[in-house]
Amino acid sequence: MPLHLDVKRQLTTRSERVKCVDFHPTEPWMLTSLYDGTIQIWNYETQEMIKSFEASTSPVRSAKFIARKSWIVCGADDMMISVFNYNTSEKVISFEAHGDYVRSIAVHPSRPYILSCSDDMTIKLWDWENAWACVMVFEGHTNFIMQVAFNPKDSNTFASACLDKTIKVWSLGSPVANFTLEGHTEGVNCLEYYQGGEKPYIVSGADDGTVKVWDYQNKSCIQTLEGHTQNVDAVCFHPELPLIISGSEDGNICLWHSNTYRLENKLNYGLERVWSICCLKGSNSIGVGYDNGSICIKMGCEEPAISMDNGGKIIWAKHNNIKTANTKANLDTVKDGEIMQLSVKDLGSCELYPHTLSHSPNGRFVAVCGDGEYIIYTALAWRNKSFGNAVEFVWATDSNEYAILDQNYQVRLYKHFKETEVKLNTPMNIDRISGGTLLSVQSPGLLSFYSWENGDCIRCMEINAKNVYWSDSDLVVIVGDEFFYILRYNRLAYQKALEQNIQISSEGLEDAFEVLSEVNESVKCGFWVGDSFVFINSANRLNFTVGNQTNTLAYFDQNMYLLGYIPRDNRIYLSDKDINIYSYSLPQSVIEFETAILREDFETAKVILPNIPSDQLNKIARFLESQKLYEMALSVSTDPEHKFSLSIQLKKLDIAFEIAKELDDISSWEKLSEEALNAWKYDLAEECFKNAKNYEGLLMMYQACGNINGILELAAVTEQAGKNNIAFLCYLLANDTKKCIELLIKTDRFTEAVLFAYTYMPSVVPELTQMWRASLNNGKIAESITDPIQHSELFPDYKYSLVAESAFQLQNQSENKFKTSEYMKYKGSLDWNMIEAMKIKMQEVQEQESKPATAETPAAETSVETPVEAPAIEPETSAVPEAPVESEQQ
Numbered sequence: 001m002p003l004h005l006d007v008k009r010q011l012t013t014r015s016e017r018v019k020c021v022d023f024h025p026t027e028p029w030m031l032t033s034l035y036d037g038t039i040q041i042w043n044y045e046t047q048e049m050i051k052s053f054e055a056s057t058s059p060v061r062s063a064k065f066i067a068r069k070s071w072i073v074c075g076a077d078d079m080m081i082s083v084f085n086y087n088t089s090e091k092v093i094s095f096e097a098h099g100d101y102v103r104s105i106a107v108h109p110s111r112p113y114i115l116s117c118s119d120d121m122t123i124k125l126w127d128w129e130n131a132w133a134c135v136m137v138f139e140g141h142t143n144f145i146m147q148v149a150f151n152p153k154d155s156n157t158f159a160s161a162c163l164d165k166t167i168k169v170w171s172l173g174s175p176v177a178n179f180t181l182e183g184h185t186e187g188v189n190c191l192e193y194y195q196g197g198e199k200p201y202i203v204s205g206a207d208d209g210t211v212k213v214w215d216y217q218n219k220s221c222i223q224t225l226e227g228h229t230q231n232v233d234a235v236c237f238h239p240e241l242p243l244i245i246s247g248s249e250d251g252n253i254c255l256w257h258s259n260t261y262r263l264e265n266k267l268n269y270g271l272e273r274v275w276s277i278c279c280l281k282g283s284n285s286i287g288v289g290y291d292n293g294s295i296c297i298k299m300g301c302e303e304p305a306i307s308m309d310n311g312g313k314i315i316w317a318k319h320n321n322i323k324t325a326n327t328k329a330n331l332d333t334v335k336d337g338e339i340m341q342l343s344v345k346d347l348g349s350c351e352l353y354p355h356t357l358s359h360s361p362n363g364r365f366v367a368v369c370g371d372g373e374y375i376i377y378t379a380l381a382w383r384n385k386s387f388g389n390a391v392e393f394v395w396a397t398d399s400n401e402y403a404i405l406d407q408n409y410q411v412r413l414y415k416h417f418k419e420t421e422v423k424l425n426t427p428m429n430i431d432r433i434s435g436g437t438l439l440s441v442q443s444p445g446l447l448s449f450y451s452w453e454n455g456d457c458i459r460c461m462e463i464n465a466k467n468v469y470w471s472d473s474d475l476v477v478i479v480g481d482e483f484f485y486i487l488r489y490n491r492l493a494y495q496k497a498l499e500q501n502i503q504i505s506s507e508g509l510e511d512a513f514e515v516l517s518e519v520n521e522s523v524k525c526g527f528w529v530g531d532s533f534v535f536i537n538s539a540n541r542l543n544f545t546v547g548n549q550t551n552t553l554a555y556f557d558q559n560m561y562l563l564g565y566i567p568r569d570n571r572i573y574l575s576d577k578d579i580n581i582y583s584y585s586l587p588q589s590v591i592e593f594e595t596a597i598l599r600e601d602f603e604t605a606k607v608i609l610p611n612i613p614s615d616q617l618n619k620i621a622r623f624l625e626s627q628k629l630y631e632m633a634l635s636v637s638t639d640p641e642h643k644f645s646l647s648i649q650l651k652k653l654d655i656a657f658e659i660a661k662e663l664d665d666i667s668s669w670e671k672l673s674e675e676a677l678n679a680w681k682y683d684l685a686e687e688c689f690k691n692a693k694n695y696e697g698l699l700m701m702y703q704a705c706g707n708i709n710g711i712l713e714l715a716a717v718t719e720q721a722g723k724n725n726i727a728f729l730c731y732l733l734a735n736d737t738k739k740c741i742e743l744l745i746k747t748d749r750f751t752e753a754v755l756f757a758y759t760y761m762p763s764v765v766p767e768l769t770q771m772w773r774a775s776l777n778n779g780k781i782a783e784s785i786t787d788p789i790q791h792s793e794l795f796p797d798y799k800y801s802l803v804a805e806s807a808f809q810l811q812n813q814s815e816n817k818f819k820t821s822e823y824m825k826y827k828g829s830l831d832w833n834m835i836e837a838m839k840i841k842m843q844e845v846q847e848q849e850s851k852p853a854t855a856e857t858p859a860a861e862t863s864v865e866t867p868v869e870a871p872a873i874e875p876e877t878s879a880v881p882e883a884p885v886e887s888e889q890q
Helices: 491-499 587-599 602-611 613-625 632-634 640-649 653-663 664-678 682-691 695-705 710-722 724-733 737-746 750-760 762-774 779-786 796-812 821-830 833-850 869-873 884-887
Strands: 009-015 018-023 029-034 036-041 048-054 059-066 071-076 080-085 092-095 102-107 113-118 122-128 134-140 143-153 155-162 166-171 179-182 190-192 199-206 209-214 220-226 232-237 245-249 253-257 263-267 274-278 285-290 295-299 306-308 312-320 322-324 345-349 356-359 365-370 373-378 382-388 394-397 401-405 413-414 430-434 439-443 446-450 457-461 467-470 475-479 484-489 513-519 523-529 530-537 541-546 549-556 560-568 571-575 581-585
Touching: 009 036, 018 285, 018 295, 029 295, 036 059, 036 071, 036 232, 048 430, 059 113, 071 102, 071 285, 071 523, 071 664, 080 102, 113 143, 155 190, 190 737, 199 232, 199 245, 209 232, 209 245, 245 274, 306 560, 312 356, 312 571, 365 394, 382 513, 382 541, 394 430, 413 439, 430 467, 430 664, 467 484, 467 523, 475 523, 523 560, 530 560, 541 587, 571 737, 587 602, 587 613, 613 640, 632 640, 632 682, 640 653, 653 664, 653 682, 664 682, 682 695, 695 710, 724 737, 737 762, 762 779, 762 796, 796 833
Parallel strands: 018 059, 018 274, 059 102, 102 143, 143 190, 190 232, 232 274, 306 356
Antiparallel strands: 009 295, 018 029, 029 036, 036 048, 059 071, 071 080, 080 092, 102 113, 113 122, 122 134, 143 155, 155 166, 166 179, 190 199, 199 209, 209 220, 232 245, 245 253, 253 263, 274 285, 285 295, 306 312, 312 322, 322 345, 356 365, 365 373, 373 382, 394 401, 401 413, 430 439, 439 446, 446 457, 467 475, 475 484, 484 513, 523 530, 530 541, 541 549, 560 571, 571 581
């Protein structure tokens, strides 16, 4: 049967003639060398050009990546080999390599060697670690040598294709060929070694229009492929698919089956002659160089042919070889998201190239489908049990039943490995079939479900379904492009219709299915775990459903494929395209608990909760939080940060305080202090501010509460912590001007200290002025600074400020402190002009002194201290304008 491979074009470029293409092994880059001497690097995922080099003024016939050195090496018609660093675009070296055109270059897979061949009929080996010295010259061909290639199974040998109609095989240690393969009737243009399996094959293409497959151990041609009408200039074995790919000057790409040598397909993109073909190892991508540009195509899909039974035994195909491993032996060391170290064994081989592998429900059999055929093997001994022609194969829930979609796209049912007499009235144009409780048939715009027993149409739905997944409890998922439906199969409705002999129409039973929910997620692959559907979506997230809710288990940066769920392990198993096995924990008790919560069956949930593993409790707590069951979430959670968040939401600040002491991080204390203030719990807020070292918050609270002791304590703490601005403000609020000045001096702020002292403590201004001068090292600026003692004429009010200072000092020493409740009475004093008050008061004293003393006014009462008290404490005085208290109150 033909090989069914979809062809998807990834990149198309228009350019001068492309003489060579190559893929980067790790980056999504394709290299093209052009006839005009240019080298280009294209990103085939974004369809953008990454780099372009002017490598030569002559045609560049060969260019290769050397990824381990970040190099591109190329050979041109100017007889030079040039090397470029593709990261910096710099030329590493350029040297004359041959006496004629350089036709081809091959890079050794591990050693610092490259091979080059030329029209001068020689092959040369170059060592780049030895200053690009020519290590050896290989001679023996009698015409232009068109291509060289290393043997991937033995990198000490290589082969060459020549226009003398021969292929020669060489060893690196000898300048003479080991042997010669002859059979082409015209010059040989290209060749490549087979990379996989045990086949010792070389494929070649020549000007006689044929492609030949050679056994280089037996030194014989085993197959000649005829299909091109002109010279064959490029051939290769696909590294992942059973394909030989050839390109010709007739503009066609021929795809040949590498096992049957049948011509599977012929591609022509209208870009004229084909000059080069390259395949990317580990991928299905193919690059082709033409006269008028280049293309990158992808053949088929990269989903691995792999299956796992219910006991954890994994079977997969590597080409035609079947391998197996068991997850059971690795449970002690397995961790979520890490690659499992499995002991891999060879199970056997398959007669066809596998596209899919699928275990029967009981795990006893494995069905392999591919190349338009299927074979059923026993899983343990890998013996052929049954076979036939089929495009698709699916199992029923009974391991003895299965169905196939044959090459005529007709559905056939089998039981006990024999075709049954049941016939299905299926629609035309069937796309695919799916197994499970019912057999589903998918066609454009229609999904039909059929009974395995008698072929009755249970239900037809007008929907474009991509896939169908059945659970063991009659739940089914129908997958669309950007959504999926969860339905329940009403088995009783169908059985009742059978018992009552009700005629079932072509559209089936209307009440056969009940729609439970619709989820706006795209599904790449999935399966059921109990009543939860586990799937990977288009964004490569591993999700599972509980009721109408979707939860995410993991995120991936590559395509992953679900294998199954092992209840014994409580784990989901997955694979990437390279058959690396991963797993993630998902206990069934978690699903059962969350399902009970969604059904508001809290009694059942309480019974299940003790069975949930401790490492899953935090996930349960977050699920409960999403359901707004905060009390239950708080009792379940073991994560201190989550518990703290929940206690804040529940306003349980005492619990939050105990958790915050355990966390002891600033963000927790800040959050709790805010909640404490909102709840009027000032003692708790103060403790939180202290633990968070939130000095600004403490200052705000102490200032608002009038807590002088707290302000003084905060001043000492902040001064020690170097928070001088806050310390200064605290001392100022506490009316400790002396400490304010000391703090300014301590921080070398003499200018600010003098200005501050002149306002609040003028008696120390002369001393501070001297310190200020000294700090300026007696320069011109220092000489220009004066003080009230040296130049009293410049400070006419200085003597009054000293009197005012004395008055305030006496007031501060008095026990009659102002209270905050008296603010309205004294707020007008903020506008008092103390200097003017002093002047007026002292003038009154001088007037009294000028009068003769009497008995009513003894001389002792005219002391200079007499005017001190009045302006300091009296809110109303005739010496200064009365404070506008009344108007402000209004």
